Amino acid sequence: MQDAAIKLTQYSHGAGCGCKISPSILNTILASTLPTFNDSNILVGNQNRDDAAVYQLNDTTGIISTTDFFMPIVDDPFTFGRIAATNAISDIYAMGGNPIMAIAILGWPLNKLSAEIAQQVVDGGRQACHDANIMLAGGHSIDSPEPIFGLAVTGQVALNKLKKNNTAQAKDKLYLTKPLGIGVLTTAQKQQKLEHTDSHIAIDAMCQLNDIGPLIAEINGINAMTDVTGFGLAGHLLEMCQGSNLNANINMTSLPLLPRMKDYIKMNCVPSGTHRNYESYQTHLPQLTHEQKVILCDPQTSGGLLVSVNSNAEQALLHLSESHRLPIYCIGQLDANSRPHIINLT
Numbered sequence: 245m246q247d248a249a250i251k252l253t254q255y256s257h258g259a260g261c262g263c264k265i266s267p268s269i270l271n272t273i274l275a276s277t278l279p280t281f282n283d284s285n286i287l288v289g290n291q292n293r294d295d296a297a298v299y300q301l302n303d304t305t306g307i308i309s310t311t312d313f314f315m316p317i318v319d320d321p322f323t324f325g326r327i328a329a330t331n332a333i334s335d336i337y338a339m340g341g342n343p344i345m346a347i348a349i350l351g352w353p354l355n356k357l358s359a360e361i362a363q364q365v366v367d368g369g370r371q372a373c374h375d376a377n378i379m380l381a382g383g384h385s386i387d388s389p390e391p392i393f394g395l396a397v398t399g400q401v402a403l404n405k406l407k408k409n410n411t412a413q414a415k416d417k418l419y420l421t422k423p424l425g426i427g428v429l430t431t432a433q434k435q436q437k438l439e440h441t442d443s444h445i446a447i448d449a450m451c452q453l454n455d456i457g458p459l460i461a462e463i464n465g466i467n468a469m470t471d472v473t474g475f476g477l478a479g480h481l482l483e484m485c486q487g488s489n490l491n492a493n494i495n496m497t498s499l500p501l502l503p504r505m506k507d508y509i510k511m512n513c514v515p516s517g518t519h520r521n522y523e524s525y526q527t528h529l530p531q532l533t534h535e536q537k538v539i540l541c542d543p544q545t546s547g548g549l550l551v552s553v554n555s556n557a558e559q560a561l562l563h564l565s566e567s568h569r570l571p572i573y574c575i576g577q578l579d580a581n582s583r584p585h586i587i588n589l590t
Contacts (some may be wrong), residue, residue: 249404250319250321250484251319252316252318252319252320252321252324252357252361252391253317253319253333253433253434254319255315255316255346255353255356255357255390255391256315256390257374257393259405261530265540272351275292275572276474278577279506281431284374285299285300285301286299286300286474287299287306287403287406287588288408289407291294293410293486294339294408294409294410294411295310295334295335295338295339295409295470295471296308296309296310296336296399296454296471297309297310297312297336297337298378298401298406298562299405301515303403304402304403304404305397305402306341306400306401306402306403306549307399307400307401308335308336308339308341308397308398308400308401309396309397309398310329310332310335310336310337310396310397310400310407311349311394311396311397312328312394312395312473313328313332313349313351313392313393313394313395314328314334314389314392314393314394314545315391315392316391317408317450317545318430318433318447318499319433321361321362321364321365321368321581322364322365322367322368322371323368324365324368324372324391325365325366325372325393325444325452326367326368326369326451327365327368327370327372327450327451327545328365328368328393328394328395329346329368329369329370329372329373329380329393329394329395329547329556330338330370330372330375330450330452330453330547331394331421331450331473331545332346332394332395332396332397333346333373333376333378333397333453334453334454334471334473334547335365335397335452335459335471335545336397336399336457336463337453337454337455337456337457337458337471337549338407338457338469338470338471338549338584339399339401339404339406339407339408339457339469340401340405340406340407340455340457340461340469340512340545341377341399341400341401341406341457341458342399342400342401342459343376343377343380343397343398343399344378344398344399344400344459344546344590345379345397345398345455346369346373346378346380346381346395346396346397346398346542347380347381347382347383347384347395347466348366348369348380348382348383348384348385348393348394349383349384349390349392349394349395349396349397349474350362350365350366350383350384350385350386350388350391350392350393350497351386351387351388351390351392351393351444352385352386352388352391353387353388353389353391354387356396357391358480359421361442362385362391363452365391365393366380366383366393369393369395369501372451372453373395375453376453376455378397379535379568380395382465383523386581388582397444399545401461405458406417406461406462406465406467407457407460407461407466407468408469408486408487409468409469409470409480409483409487409488410468410484410486410487411467411468411481411488411492412468412484412485412487412488412490412552412578413467413469413488413490413552413554414490414578414579414580415555415577415578415579416467416468416552416553416554416555416577416578417549417552417553417554417555417558417574417576417577418481418492418494418551418552418553418574418575418577418578419471419550419561419572419573419574419575420477420499420548420549420550420572421454421456421548421549421565421570421571421572421573422449422452422472422500422501422544422548422549422553423449423500423501423502423505423548423573424477424491424499424502424539424542424544424547425446425501425502425505425507425508425539425542426446426449426450426502426516426542426544426545426546426547427476427503427506427515427517427542427544427545428508428509428513428514428515428538428542429442429445429446429504429505429513430515430545430586431513431514431515432508432513432527433446433509434509435513435556437503437508437511437526438508438513439504439515439522442456442503442504445503445504446502449502449546449547450478450545450546451546452546454471454548454564455550456564456568456570457469457549459564459568460549460551460561461555462563463553463560463561463564464555464557464560465553465554465557465560466552466554466561467552467553467554468551469549469550469551469552469585470483470484470485470487470549470550471547471548471550472544472547472548473543473544473545473547474544474545474552475516475521475524475541475543476517476518476521476540476541476542476544477539477540477542477550478521478522478523478525478528478540478541478587479501479525479527479543480522480550481550481587482528482530484552484578485528485552485578485584485585485586485587486584486585488552488578489580489584489585490578490579490580490584490586490589491578491579491580491581491583491585491586491587492576492579492587492588493576493577493578493579493588493589493590494540494576494579494587494588494589494590495576495590496536496572496574496588496589496590498573498575498576499539499573499575500571500573500575501554502536502557503538505539506535507540508519509534509535509538514542515542515543516539518537518538518541518542518543518587518588519541519545519576521541521543522537522541528534528578528585528586528587529586529587530589532584532589540587549573550555550580551572563575576590587589
């Protein structure tokens with residue numbers, strides 16, 4: 245086995261959060277006729293379609309629990325581990341919390357890839373945990389047909405700062421903290437169409453922690469928050485609209501895009517997850533061009549935070565962004581009308 249020649253993406257049928265099961269199929273999987281055990285301490289659970297579960301520990305504190313894992317989205321083992329871990333930790337930040345520990349989830353095809361390569365993947369996960377000031381405190385591994393890595397992460401949140409994805413309000417402005425296009429650029433890499441000068445673009449975005457989330461949650465007037473991952477901007481925004489019984493008006497010209505995303509769309513570097521996403525919620529979307537469809541439905545891995553903010557709190561959000569040198573982009577507004585759960589383009 246020549247480890248130096250290994251390209252991890254050749255050993256997986258999907259990549260990153262583009263591997264996620266489509267929303268429509270997921271509804272079937274999660275449906276159940278069994279009686280539900282209700283625990284009054286569970287503040288956020290399956291019924292919310294939120295980023296993580298939240299358990300009320302006492303009058304002031306909640307424990308956040310989440311897990312996320314996927315197959316390689318890049319060829320380099322260390323970078324793959326770092327991205328997968330960064331993506332998993334993001335769910336804690338998206339709820340306004342701080343991570344406190346993580347445990348690893350590893351599936352490895354030992355007949356194809358050496359244990360030394362797996363060690364590099366886990367080290368990448370350790371690096372992301374170090375960046376988030378938490379320990380990778382344990383984990384579980386199996387021999388599997390394809391390489392898989394991720395984390396189960398535990399976090400903590402002050403209950404009065406807990407942010408959900410279903411508490412947005414009409415007239416809220418929508419902000420996004422990272423550009424879109426990760427699915428397109430990583431697909432270009434897998435198709436061997438990505439130019440060398442563009443090789444760092446998606447990686448830099450995916451390795452950026454969403455650790456500004458708890459600071460955003462401190463601002464009065466932040467009504468809802470989520471992170472944008474495998475269902476794309478349209479899918480995660482639709483979850484916000486459905487949970488809050490609102491519509492969204494998105495300004496396509498204001499959407500931040502990774503450099504050269506449109507060029508790679510023209511080269512047909514479109515993940516299969518994009519098509520699954522569109523098929524799942526196209527009835528909630530207007531008539532779209534091919535380019536608009538790809539931009540809105542592109543599955544993001546370790547994507548940015550989607551923030552719903554009262555207009556009175558906008559300046560505080562922008563000041564926080566500026567003080568941390570983190571660009572943030574206003575992409576639209578939420579409204580109520582007679583036909584809710586529709587994403588309009590302006």
